[in-house]
Amino acid sequence: MAALLDPTILATLPCFEAAARLKSFTKAAQALHLTQSAISQQIRQLENRLGYSLFVRQPRGLALTSKGTALYQAVAGVLGDLKQVLQELSEPDAPLQISCPPSFALQWLMPRLHAFQRLHPDIGVRLRAEFHALDRNALETENIDVAIRYTPVTADASHWRVLLDEYLLVVASPEYLRRHPPFATKDWFSSIVLLHDAEPWEGAADLIEWETWLDAVMPGQIDTTKGLQFNLSSLAISAALNHQGVALGRSTLVAEELATGRLVAALGQRIRAPAKYVLMCRQPHAHRTSAFVEWLSYECAQFDQARNT
Incomplete structure (x- = not known):
């Protein structure tokens, strides 16, 4: 039986890993910048030292034997860990x-x-x-x-x-709500300025978050196209803090403002967000x-x- 840390075996493992992963000696040679014959020689040497076959040579490529599969899983894990450690050590101060x-x-x-x-x-x-x-x-x-x-x-x-x-809730400043006492009615929504995050994620449908909340609470009653539109939730929140209207806040993003009272949840309904x-x-x-x-x-x-x- 080959020694566990036989240097000959260790030297051939990168070639074995590449050949097993790519199912081809030719592709392994290209990946490692070696010749196909060099890869074949390394695999033969490894199989001779181990005393059993690792690959089944097929017309359209290679297949691993059961022992070859077990060895590949172990080698791939070790080489992956080693690569990761070497990368970390090479950039110890990188943020x-x-x-x-x-x-x-x-x-x-x-x-x-x-x-x-x-x-x-x-x-x-x-x-x-x-x-x-x-x-x-x-x-x-x-x-x-x-x-x-x-x-x-x-x-x-x-x-x-x-x-x-994430959850959606209607928020505004206490000052704005004193001027516009909140009611979940069509008349109240007609009297306020809606503040929109117009694109909460890349490719989102227009005004999707207000549409989601209103579809759950007041379906088909409110025109969401009016108001002010921003490309960041932070801008809509800032506008609400400056008494410019009513925003649909994500609970994650307005938690601090709600806790300090700078914003108030105008209506009680909290609706699960679409994202x-x-x-x-x-x-x-x-x-x-x-x-x-x-x-x-x-x-x-x-x-x-x-x-x-």
């Missing part, structure tokens, strides 16, 4: 890159980041206010470690993890990333519990 919707960053995440810094003073953070669509490839090309988005969760979004649900906050990571097992995600998940759970009590 954790977090891409986050501007309003969520301003109203919820940024005020809490000092708590993460107290727990992990060795981890720098760069918060990027962005809301363009992302996928895993974009995380790599844009060097994003953690991405947070507010978006509907569909069946094909399995690469995203739900972070936090959620979701999370995706480039390297979820990296120390910096896992530390941030663990902290963020805890903060979200605490916030969710507080707003539902």
Whole structure:
């Protein structure tokens, strides 16, 4: 039996991993910038040292034997972990890159980041206010470690993890409501200025959040096309704070204003939003990333519990 840490075996494992992953010696050679014959020689050497076959040679490619499959799973995990550690060690002082919707960053995440810094003073953070669509490839090309988005969760979004649900409620300043005492009637809505986040996520239908709330509470009665439209929830919230009208606030984004009394929930109905906050990571097992995600998940759970009590 071959020695467990036989240098000959260890030297051949990168070639084996590439060939097993790509199901081709030719493609493995291209990926590793070697010749096809060099890959074949490495695999033969590995199989000879182990004493059993790893591949079944087929007319249209390679298939792994049962032992080859077991070895590939182990090797792929080890090489992946090694690559991750080497990348972390090569950039020890690089900040954790977090891409986050501007309003969520301003109203919820940024005020809490000092708590993460107290727990992990060795981890720098760069918060990027962005809301363009992302996928895993974009995380790599844009060097994003953690991405947070507010978006509907569909069946094909399995690469995203739900972070936090969202709810919609009608909010305004106490001064504005003194001038416009709130009633869930068509006449009251006709007398106020609606403040809109016109595009809460990329590709959202026009005025979707007000439409969602009104369809649940007063279906078919209110014209939502009037009022002021903004491209950020923070701007609609700011307009409400400046007594310019009535906004449809997301409970996550207006929690502080409601707690301090700067905004008031004008009507009692809280309606589930058509979107959620979701999370995706480039390297979820990296120390910096896992530390941030663990902290963020805890903060979200605490916030969710507080707003539902």
